[in-house]
Amino acid sequence: MKNLIFLALACVFVSCDSDDDNNEIITDPFDYNCDQEVVVSSDQFENATTSDFVFTDYSFTEGCLELSYSASGCDGSTWTVELIDSGAVMESAPPQRNIRMVLDNQELCQAVIRKETSFDISSLQVEGTDKVILHLENFEEDILYEY
Template identity: 45%
Template sequence: MKKSLLLLIIIMFAACQDCEDDSGSINLLDCNLNTTVSTLAYQNTTSSPVTISFHEITENCLALDYNASGCDGSAWEVELIASEDILEATPPKRNLKFILNNQEVCTAVIQKEMTFDITNLQVANNNSVLLNIDEITEPILYEY
């Protein structure tokens, strides 16, 4: 029993070699999806009819809690698409769309959370950018 517990601790430590932040605390945050940066994709999509109830940026990962009608949400596919255009402001701004592909035909309201790696939204020669996501009324400040 002790050997199994020790082995488990060693495996967990080895799997998380880069999980410490500058303060020394462990960060187990894992972004589920990458953010797409494409002006063509941004222009050719329409934001989905969802409600984003919560958002938070931790390091380079944007967490979004959202809800929409469906059966159970297991077939949902989501995407975060950013335009390549950077709007001049202080700090600079980027426009994004949250896309939900929902083929479920049920009336239940389902809430889910998804996390996106937003590293590719950083703007050169800046340490922050405002993210304008269609479904959120106020821009989100992303500092890096």
């Protein structure tokens, strides 16, 4: 009788279907697929120069802050952007941070180009809270980042 129970249990374990192809291993919970990471530097925040541009929108997509912006240019293929945090956290409820986007645009065409760039801002999280207010320079409203 014991052999029969053992044999039945062995069959159950062997017949279990393991679908390993659909199991993703996430090694870093903040390993987002963003275009760039935010730079945290008080010197760069204060001293970086930017070309003219206008923000058109923002959204959060899969852990990334996606900024939409437009500027004059040929096609925008040579543009470089950085999102820079001042490094300071203003103590409030919720805490606040100052950030700015810097665009380097050397294109001398009159077309208006719209682009989107996503940034991994997980390094802007503040310990002890689940949200922070981002003051984005030249953006019409504050951005509430909840994590």
